[in-house]
Amino acid sequence: MNPPSPSPREPLLSVRNLTTTFRTESGIVQAVRGVSWDIYPGETLGVVGESGSGKSVTMASIMGLVPVPPGKVTGDTVLFRGRDLLTLRNREMRTIRGREITMIFQDPMTSFNPVRTIGHQISEAIRVHDSQVSRKAARARSIELLSLVGVPSPATRYSQFPHEYSGGMRQRAMIAMAIANQPKLIIADEPTTALDVTIQAQILDVLRLIQEETDAATILITHDLGLIAEMSDRVLVMYAGKVVESADVFSLFQNPRHPYTLGLLASLPRIDTRLDSLLSIPGTPPSLTSPPPGCAFHPRCDLTRGRTPCHSEIPELMPTGSEEGHLAACHFWHEMEEVAQVVSDKVGLDVRSGTES
Amino acid sequence: MSSRTTAPHAMGIHQRLPLGEELLRVEGLKVHFPVRSTILRRQLGVVQAVDGIDLSLAAGETLGVVGESGCGKTTTGQAILRLIEPTAGKIFFHGRDITRVGRRELRPLRREMQIVLQDPFSSLDPRMTVRSIIAEPLLVHEVYDKPRDRRRRVDELLELVGLQRELGSRFPHEFSGGQRQRIGIARALALNPQLLVLDEPISSLDVSIQAQIVNLLEELQQELSLAYLLIAHDLAVVKHICDRVAVMYLGKIVEKGARDEIYESPTHPYTQALLSAVPTPDPMKRGEGRRIVLEGDVPSPQDPPSGCRFRTRCWKAEAICAEELPALIDRENHGHPSACFFPDLLAPER
Numbered sequence: 048m049n050p051p052s053p054s055p056r057e058p059l060l061s062v063r064n065l066t067t068t069f070r071t072e073s074g075i076v077q078a079v080r081g082v083s084w085d086i087y088p089g090e091t092l093g094v095v096g097e098s099g100s101g102k103s104v105t106m107a108s109i110m111g112l113v114p115v116p117p118g119k120v121t122g123d124t125v126l127f128r129g130r131d132l133l134t135l136r137n138r139e140m141r142t143i144r145g146r147e148i149t150m151i152f153q154d155p156m157t158s159f160n161p162v163r164t165i166g167h168q169i170s171e172a173i174r175v176h177d178s179q180v181s182r183k184a185a186r187a188r189s190i191e192l193l194s195l196v197g198v199p200s201p202a203t204r205y206s207q208f209p210h211e212y213s214g215g216m217r218q219r220a221m222i223a224m225a226i227a228n229q230p231k232l233i234i235a236d237e238p239t240t241a242l243d244v245t246i247q248a249q250i251l252d253v254l255r256l257i258q259e260e261t262d263a264a265t266i267l268i269t270h271d272l273g274l275i276a277e278m279s280d281r282v283l284v285m286y287a288g289k290v291v292e293s294a295d296v297f298s299l300f301q302n303p304r305h306p307y308t309l310g311l312l313a314s315l316p317r318i319d320t321r322l323d324s325l326l327s328i329p330g331t332p333p334s335l336t337s338p339p340p341g342c343a344f345h346p347r348c349d350l351t352r353g354r355t356p357c358h359s360e361i362p363e364l365m366p367t368g369s370e371e372g373h374l375a376a377c378h379f380w381h382e383m384e385e386v387a388q389v390v391s392d393k394v395g396l397d398v399r400s401g402t403e404s
Numbered sequence: 405m406s407s408r409t410t411a412p413h414a415m416g417i418h419q420r421l422p423l424g425e426e427l428l429r430v431e432g433l434k435v436h437f438p439v440r441s442t443i444l445r446r447q448l449g450v451v452q453a454v455d456g457i458d459l460s461l462a463a464g465e466t467l468g469v470v471g472e473s474g475c476g477k478t479t480t481g482q483a484i485l486r487l488i489e490p491t492a493g494k495i496f497f498h499g500r501d502i503t504r505v506g507r508r509e510l511r512p513l514r515r516e517m518q519i520v521l522q523d524p525f526s527s528l529d530p531r532m533t534v535r536s537i538i539a540e541p542l543l544v545h546e547v548y549d550k551p552r553d554r555r556r557r558v559d560e561l562l563e564l565v566g567l568q569r570e571l572g573s574r575f576p577h578e579f580s581g582g583q584r585q586r587i588g589i590a591r592a593l594a595l596n597p598q599l600l601v602l603d604e605p606i607s608s609l610d611v612s613i614q615a616q617i618v619n620l621l622e623e624l625q626q627e628l629s630l631a632y633l634l635i636a637h638d639l640a641v642v643k644h645i646c647d648r649v650a651v652m653y654l655g656k657i658v659e660k661g662a663r664d665e666i667y668e669s670p671t672h673p674y675t676q677a678l679l680s681a682v683p684t685p686d687p688m689k690r691g692e693g694r695r696i697v698l699e700g701d702v703p704s705p706q707d708p709p710s711g712c713r714f715r716t717r718c719w720k721a722e723a724i725c726a727e728e729l730p731a732l733i734d735r736e737n738h739g740h741p742s743a744c745f746f747p748d749l750l751a752p753e754r
Contacts, residue, residue, distance in 0.1 A: 097610040213701045243472035248681035248697045273683030296687045314615035316644035319684045327615035331580045400686040
């Protein structure tokens with residue numbers, strides 16, 4: 048499966064047919080079921096999905112962070128700047144991880160070592176990847192980084208422990224660490240989920256700032272469509288271990304071509320407008336030990352209407368013609384316009400972007 | 405849904421009020437927690453979790469209490485139900501002061517006010533079947549005494565929250581988060597309450613499930629004329645289901661009013677900042693409206709700033725803000741009260 052990538056630029060990272068499974072007592076969990084996508088230099092790729100949709104496991108698999116066993120990562124290629132990350136040895140992977148590709152996690156309390164100072168940990172991140180840097184230089188650089196991400200009095204904060212930082216400050220420190228080695232790609236996994244909304248606004252500003260400063264590409268993983276709309280250039284929608292829709296952010300919100308994407312939009316209470324009622328997606332996300340045959344979304348889908356292909360054939364991620372590079376994995380995507388009409392009637396408003404009066 | 409078919413027992417002690425009449429009133433509610441040293445138990449200070457708030461709730465109405473973590477919204481809900489003893493203030497339920505009512509007298513009142521908790525994973529006993537979880541309040545309060553009646557009531561409740569009867573014999577771990585929240589709601593409804601405190605009822609659920617529970621809560625309110633006190637940090641959810649909204653910051657209500665007043669014309673800078681910080685799921689609206697990014701963190705409730713508690717993060721703060729506590733009043737005829745010396749509608753974007 049090769050999604051067409053019309054952009055003339057070379058992708059920074061190119062994932063092909065990545066599959067990750069975990070062996071558990073209750074069977075083999077198919078966490079990621081053959082995903083393919085690209086990310087280009089400097090862009091922000093939003094990855095949205097519910098818990099268990101495979102978004103975090105996809106990233107862990109790319110970074111070589113899936114414990115084997117019980118995990119097993121297979122796939123065609125994960126090309127990063129000419130190297131296939133799937134074939135790299137652990138030692139080689141370590142030169143990329145934390146330097147060229149870095150991560151920002153949801154909960155900075157558990158991702159920092161509680162018995163080391165924040166400063167020590169940022170300095171360590173610098174010196175691990177470049178032993179030429181002196182302790183003193185690493186310290187100076189760390190303080191500079193802390194100041195860049197908006198930690199007040201960074202020199203004092205340098206020698207404080209994680210528990211002395213507030214949640215928002217810890218997340219800033221985490222971002223400082225992530226950009227310490229001028230990465231090419233930053234993977235931010237639910238970076239603001241644990242934070243209050245006013246602190247989230249601060250952290251989003253920091254993320255925008257560091258993107259300007261470092262020009263790194265960013266993968267933003269979240270379950271919040273609001274964040275996706277606000278931050279990303281392109282979006283992957285994941286469901287049950289697969290990418291079900293992939294598009295430019297404007298195209299995705301204006302013209303969702305997968306019923307799951309539209310379903311999410313219609314089920315979301317809005318702050319900017321008012322819906323008569325929310326249209327909930329019936330049922331629950333599927334089990335990944337025995338995903339439904341065919342399209343994994345079909346048991347919850349309005350569009351299937353019992354048609355055979357939905358439960359017999361896994362739909363490929365294919366171009367939908369509306370916009371260049373807008374792909375959807377739905378057998379009946381061309382009926383989405385009618386579905387959107389029905390949804391609008393029920394919700395009292397067209398939930399798609401740019402369609403208000 | 406077949407409603408209230410088997411309600412032979414006048415379960416509560418109060419008749420249901422006509423819609424719109426005052427069911428609950430809270431005056432000057434304070435909850436202070438002492439902070440003690442770990443070894444000598446000396447008192448080091450006081451956390452002013454809730455510090456003098458007034459609220460009222462009418463029958464059949466939904467009041468949203470919003471704010472960020474640590475603002476005291478959960479404590480407020482628990483103090484109203486007397487799950488935490490209030491330090492000061494008064495709570496009136498059906499016009500009766502229940503602030504100092506003793507345990508024994510409180511018991512029948514508890515039938516009329518119930519709570520739904522945030523986490524449906526930790527709030528259901530894993531060793532009990534769903535049926536016995538839902539029946540427990542009936543046993544405790546000795547209503548529906550006959551096993552047959554009890555059974556029928558549980559069936560009814562299961563149906564009411566959209567679960568099949570057969571599922572009653574299963575254990576909580578066999579259910580998804582959304583279904584568990586339904587069980588928690590069924591349990592809260594068992595005694596036919598008039599007031600439900602909903603403490604972040606959907607925030608631990610998957611996005612695609614949240615709407616199911618929101619819709620269920622709305623249907624139940626219609627059908628059973630329930631009053632809801634909804635405690636939530638998600639401003640979009642509050643906007644969707646609440647009639648009135650109170651915004652809390654560090655133990656105080658900073659702004660209060662009808663839903664549309666709060667969302668369309670907020671006058672307190674904190675409310676304005678809070679609303680402007682919520683991302684909109686529409687990329688076309690990027691950069692629309694004035695985005696206010698507050699500086700700094702919420703101060704410690706153990707040592708709140710003098711005067712207005714929000715002043716340390718406020719762009720409008722002046723000398724008076726540090727000296728005096730702004731009262732929650734409607735100073736400039738905006739139509740609803742705001743605890744700010746300089747309440748103002750946001751200037752439209754240039």
